Amino acid sequence: MSAAAKxxxxxxxxxxxxxxxxxxSLARALKKTAHDLPQRAGMAVFPSALAMVGVxxxxxxxxxxxxxxxxxxxxRGGYTGEVSSAMYKAVGVRYALVGHSERRTIFHENNHxxxxxxxxxxxxxxTPVVCIGETKPERQDGSAEEVVxxxxxxxxxxLAWPEGRELIIAYEPVWAVNTGEPCAPEEAxxxxxxxxxxVAGLLGDIPAVFLYGGxxxxxxxxxxxxxxxxxxxxxxxxxxKLETWSGIxxxxxx
Ligand code: PGA
Numbered sequence: 288m289s290a291a292a293k294x295x296x297x298x299x300x301x302x303x304x305x306x307x308x309x310x311x312s313l314a315r316a317l318k319k320t321a322h323d324l325p326q327r328a329g330m331a332v333f334p335s336a337l338a339m340v341g342v343x344x345x346x347x348x349x350x351x352x353x354x355x356x357x358x359x360x361x362x363r364g365g366y367t368g369e370v371s372s373a374m375y376k377a378v379g380v381r382y383a384l385v386g387h388s389e390r391r392t393i394f395h396e397n398n399h400x401x402x403x404x405x406x407x408x409x410x411x412x413x414t415p416v417v418c419i420g421e422t423k424p425e426r427q428d429g430s431a432e433e434v435v436x437x438x439x440x441x442x443x444x445x446l447a448w449p450e451g452r453e454l455i456i457a458y459e460p461v462w463a464v465n466t467g468e469p470c471a472p473e474e475a476x477x478x479x480x481x482x483x484x485x486v487a488g489l490l491g492d493i494p495a496v497f498l499y500g501g502x503x504x505x506x507x508x509x510x511x512x513x514x515x516x517x518x519x520x521x522x523x524x525x526x527x528k529l530e531t532w533s534g535i536x537x538x539x540x541x
Contacts (some may be wrong), residue, residue, distance in 0.1 A: 291358065293327070294504050295512060295539055296361030296455070296498055296519025298416065299331045299526030300356060300384065310338035314345035318499055321351045328540050329519075331382050332526075336370045340378055354382035354416065357390060359454050360407035372404070376411040379420075383408050385415045386438070388461040392422075405442055409449055414434055416455045416521065418500070419482065421472040423462035431460075436485055451494065454495040456482055457521045463501025472507065475499045476514030483516050505534030 305313060314332065321330055333354040334342045343353055359369035360439050364501070370447070375383060385402040386409065408415045419438045422497075444467040448454060458478050463470045470478075479497040487494045499511045500521035520539070525531040 293326045293518060295498060297324075297328055297330045297536060297539055298333065298382070298457075298498060298500075298519065298521045299339075299532060300354075300521055300523045301335065301498075301527045302356065302523055303335060304524070304527035305334070305338065307338050307341055310334045310344050310520035311341045313391055313527070313529060314342040316352075316360075317351055317532075318346055318349040318530070318534060320404070324350075324536060325540055327430070327534070331378050333382070333384060335474060335495050339375070339380065342436065343379055347456070352381040353379060354393070355380050355413075356384050356387070358383045358385075358404055358413075360403040362407075364409075365399070372407040372413055374450055376413055380413055382414050382426045384418060386387050386418045386420060386442070386459075386516050388420055392461060398438060400445075401438075405446070409452065412452075413438060414453045414480070416453060416457055418457045418459050418521070419457040420461050420501075426460065426462065431478070432481060435482060439482060439485050439489060443486065444489065448490050448493050454486070454490070454493050455498065456486065456495060456497040458482060459521065467502050469502035469504075469507055470499070470509035471501075472514055472517075475511060476517055479514065479516040479534065503535065505538045508535045509539045509541060 331352040331354045334355050335498045337416050355375045358372045362373040390396040405415045421434040425434045496518045498519045498521045503520045503522045
């Protein structure tokens, strides 16, 4: 399918870049520009937990969807500092990142945690955006494919995927995230094709969507989206500034 025809996902992970007022202000600006996007382009923003409700208010009446950057799998209780999937669901969150490389590397989240989060999100009706990717040493020693396959197996083996629920996987090589060193688009496309084959083996005939993430910029977004098995991008740093995010949106739908 040509890049001009397929549905495109533009996901903005604001990480910990924006405070409450800045998050609201960017959301307000995006509400104006979102209407210029063609219908086949779906945008979601992933603000901090602190800003979620404020951003929701700013985006009210716009097609931009809300995502959480992280969640905890127990609904409520004595878990200081955590926000549960059920709590996010209650304020209208549609997506949640799971297994982001910064969660895996800085906060030591493992494949088992990732699986628990996926199950909790599905149980409350939030679509997990499962992040998969190898580190630089893993790529250098030739084990990238093995690593991403193991991550997929841990995430999806024997999981009953709810009917009608979107299945979204983001290929985010750890070495490309927040480094200014993107993966070559053809290689990202090849890895997504490999992930697609594996997911089909694990979950069967469920239409899966693959995103690329890692140093996406206005200049390279088109090259990623043109890859057959890449349907969109998960963008960090460049999504937290109106100018670069507008450039990415414009280039993605060209
Ligand atoms: P980056 O991050 O665009 O800042 O490299 C991507 C991501 O973390 O999803």
